[in-house]
Amino acid sequence: MTVRLWLRRARRALLAAGTTAALTVGVLTGTAGPSQAAAQGPCDVYAAGGTPCVAAHSTTRALFAAYNGPLYQVRRASDSALQDVAVLSAGGVADAATQDAFCAGTSCVITRVYDQTGDSNTLVYQGPGGAGGADTAATATTEAVSVGGRKAYALYINPGNSYFAYNSAGGVPTGSSPEGEYMVTSGAHANNGCCFDYGNTETDHHADGNGAMDAINFSTECWFGGCSGTGPWVQADIENGLFSGGSKAWNPNQVSETSRFVTAMFKNNGTSQMALKGANAQSGSLTQLYNGALPSGWSPMHKQGAVILGSGGDCCQTNHNASAGTFYEGAVVRGYPSEATDAAVQANIAAAGYSTSTTPFTSGARVSLQATTACCTGDYLQHDTSDDKVVIASVTTGSSATVKGDATWIVRTGLGNSTCVSFESADTPGSYLRHYAFQLHLQPNDGTGQFAADATFCPQPGNSGTGYSLQSLNYPTRYVRHYAYTGYLAADGGTDAWDTTSLWAEDTSWLVAAPWS
Numbered sequence: 001m002t003v004r005l006w007l008r009r010a011r012r013a014l015l016a017a018g019t020t021a022a023l024t025v026g027v028l029t030g031t032a033g034p035s036q037a038a039a040q041g042p043c044d045v046y047a048a049g050g051t052p053c054v055a056a057h058s059t060t061r062a063l064f065a066a067y068n069g070p071l072y073q074v075r076r077a078s079d080s081a082l083q084d085v086a087v088l089s090a091g092g093v094a095d096a097a098t099q100d101a102f103c104a105g106t107s108c109v110i111t112r113v114y115d116q117t118g119d120s121n122t123l124v125y126q127g128p129g130g131a132g133g134a135d136t137a138a139t140a141t142t143e144a145v146s147v148g149g150r151k152a153y154a155l156y157i158n159p160g161n162s163y164f165a166y167n168s169a170g171g172v173p174t175g176s177s178p179e180g181e182y183m184v185t186s187g188a189h190a191n192n193g194c195c196f197d198y199g200n201t202e203t204d205h206h207a208d209g210n211g212a213m214d215a216i217n218f219s220t221e222c223w224f225g226g227c228s229g230t231g232p233w234v235q236a237d238i239e240n241g242l243f244s245g246g247s248k249a250w251n252p253n254q255v256s257e258t259s260r261f262v263t264a265m266f267k268n269n270g271t272s273q274m275a276l277k278g279a280n281a282q283s284g285s286l287t288q289l290y291n292g293a294l295p296s297g298w299s300p301m302h303k304q305g306a307v308i309l310g311s312g313g314d315c316c317q318t319n320h321n322a323s324a325g326t327f328y329e330g331a332v333v334r335g336y337p338s339e340a341t342d343a344a345v346q347a348n349i350a351a352a353g354y355s356t357s358t359t360p361f362t363s364g365a366r367v368s369l370q371a372t373t374a375c376c377t378g379d380y381l382q383h384d385t386s387d388d389k390v391v392i393a394s395v396t397t398g399s400s401a402t403v404k405g406d407a408t409w410i411v412r413t414g415l416g417n418s419t420c421v422s423f424e425s426a427d428t429p430g431s432y433l434r435h436y437a438f439q440l441h442l443q444p445n446d447g448t449g450q451f452a453a454d455a456t457f458c459p460q461p462g463n464s465g466t467g468y469s470l471q472s473l474n475y476p477t478r479y480v481r482h483y484a485y486t487g488y489l490a491a492d493g494g495t496d497a498w499d500t501t502s503l504w505a506e507d508t509s510w511l512v513a514a515p516w517s
Contacts, residue, residue: 041065041091042182042345043117043331049341051180051333054171055121055307057113058094058329060145060152061352064116065091072113072155074099074140078106084114092514093150099140109137110155113163113309121170121332123163123309126316131164133205135316143326148353149360149367149411149512154186155309155327159193162311162321166203172307173200173214173334176270176300180337183330184281184349185218187258190232192221193322195312197237198330199266203306207314211301213239215308216266218257218325226250232257234264234278234289238298239313245290246274254289261328261354263346268294269336270301279346281328281354286346307332328354360468361421361459365411366515368395371482372466373506380516381433381480381487382407383425383442390433390440390487395516402427404516409433415445416456416473423457426517433457435472438496440480440487462509469508479508 041063043053056063059072070084071094083102088095099108111130115121124130125137142156155163173179183198190196199215202208215238220231223242226249227233233254236243245251257264261281268274276289294301309330311321329349337345355362369381371392379392383406395407405427414420415432423433431444434455445451456473457480463469470480472489481490483498490498490508 039065039091040348041067042329042348045344045348046180046331046333046337046341049338049344051335051337051341053117053331054119054173054334055165055332056116057123057309057327057331058116059085059110059113059155060147060328060354061093062087062091062116063329063331067091067116069116070114071116073111074102074108075111075137076103076106076108082111088150089514093147094152096144096151096153099153103141108140110140111137113155115165115170117171119170120167121165121172121307123165123307126162126164126311126321133164133315133317134320135162135311136160138310144358145328146353146355146358146360146362146365148514149362149365150514151358156189157196157310157327158324159191159322160320162316162323163309164201164205164306166306168305170305171334172305172332173270174303174305177303177334178267178269178336179214179303180265180267180333180335181214181216181331182263182265182345183216183218184328184354185262185264186260186326186328187232187256187262188260189324189326190219191322191324192219192231193324194221195219195237195242195315196310196323196325197312198309198327199237199307199332200303201306201308201313202239203304205314205317207239207312208304209302210240210298211238212304213237213308213313214266214268214301214303215313216264216330217242218262218264219323224248224250228252228254229256232262234262234266234276236266236268236274236276237312238268238295238301241295243295245276246292247295251290255287260356263349265342265345267336267342268301270303271299273336277342281349283350286342359459360512361411363411363413363421366426366517367409367411368407368513368516369409370511370513371507372462372464372509372511373482373503376482376485379482379485380407380513381409381482381510383428383431388441388443390442392482392485392487399516401517408515408517414456414458414473415452416449416454417458420456420458420473422455426515435475435489438478438489438498440489464505464509467509467511470510480510481507483507
């Protein structure tokens with residue numbers, strides 16, 4: 001018998017024996033566990049495929065499982081102060097609350113997007129006080145989204161905003177060296193202005209001839225004419241034109257990428273072959289838009305190794321950028337990624353959980369529910385391994401995969417009311433958190449109306465002022481509570497021991513944490 005299981009049984013034995021008071025939440029003490037890291041990020045996938053990231057940028061999440069630094073920097077208008085916005089935990093989502101607090105009562109712009117690779121290819125806005133030039137930094141608060149149930153902000157670029165990076169030792173491919181790149185953008189915010197690009201560009205901000213750029217373009221711009229559909233399209237900006245395929249003629253395999261979140265991919269071996277792919281960034285697989293020879297006159301490539309975002313390569317030292325687009329994340333990689341690597345990166349993006357809803361209780365999101373009472377901030381709501389009871393217990397980065405799975409839940413549309421939610425176990429599909437005799441259990445859905453009602457909870461602002469509280473659908477005066485390390489449905493005062501008013505508000509308030517599994 002494991003120590004964890006023995007402790008749970010001992011706690012229940014004490015409860016049954018009437019010695020609950022000795023274990024009342026708040027009497028025992030505990031410490032918060034270390035921040036959990038994501039299992040893998042897109043740049044971990046690329047590295048495993050032998051094509052490591054040499055530039056990695058995002059305002060929404062870490063692109064490496066181990067990354068625990070700043071994502072971007074904001075500057076507020078009231079006093080020109082600067083603030084870095086980091087991830088909540090290693091491999092995690094942006095700490096949007098830092099930005100919200102810093103920018104409260106004034107406006108903010110995004111001045112730089114940090115390179116997560118450590119190669120110092122940090123993007124800085126192309127304007128006075130930035131990388132130099134005539135552009136300005138993008139407003140920081142234009143678009144809030146949800147990533148894995150956590151609030152984050154997009155880099156929402158309008159005409160006149162753009163970013164640039166160049167580090168001669170930064171490792172971005174030059175000449176005819178092979179390269180791949182992707183970005184997550186939006187089909188809901190694009191125009192036909194030149195040129196919403198992300199990728200390899202000239203170091204001198206001039207159009208230096210065919211093959212001097214190697215960037216993804218996402219826009220409704222039809223450079224050579226003859227386009228089919230309305231766009232936006234994933235195209236290649238390899239200087240002196242936007243290519244839908246391997247020639248100036250329109251590629252009939254192109255499709256308009258109109259999804260709210262779009263994965264755009266481009267890879268180029270530098271001498272003979274390139275490929276374009278697109279997908280819905282929320283689900284599904286990549287569509288092969290083109291895979292074939294480089295356009296005649298563009299081989300071999302003559303890349304220079306700077307990185308551009310939101311403009312073409314000959315912008316924006318003397319003229320303002322005309323393009324519009326949204327950037328959530330992207331990376332430039334050394335080498336020509338395999339088809340399997342491309343597919344795995346798309347799967348990673350889809351699993352990140354991009355959504356327009358900023359509530360963490362988005363259907364399909366994976367979450368872990370962390371206790372907020374001072375005794376138990378390292379404990380998470382989870383199902384027991386020995387029976388169907390639901391408890392709280394510690395989870396750390398060193399915990400087993402089984403323990404992490406026990407503490408991970410998939411948010412589902414409420415079985416008993418579609419405006420509320422139900423929690424399906426991540427490692428026991430078809431089984432849900434439900435109450436029975438006011439105690440919490442994990443049980444398989446039997447399809448009855450009673451089960452549906454018992455398994456439905458309506459998220460409310462935390463009763464303690466922190467996090468969220470989960471109100472029972474069929475007993476609206478009762479909330480999910482931990483008491484003596486066991487899960488209950490508890491009222492604020494009542495005949496049962498777990499209804500005690502002591503620490504009720506804290507015990508019924510939960511943080512929605514990144515999923516452990």
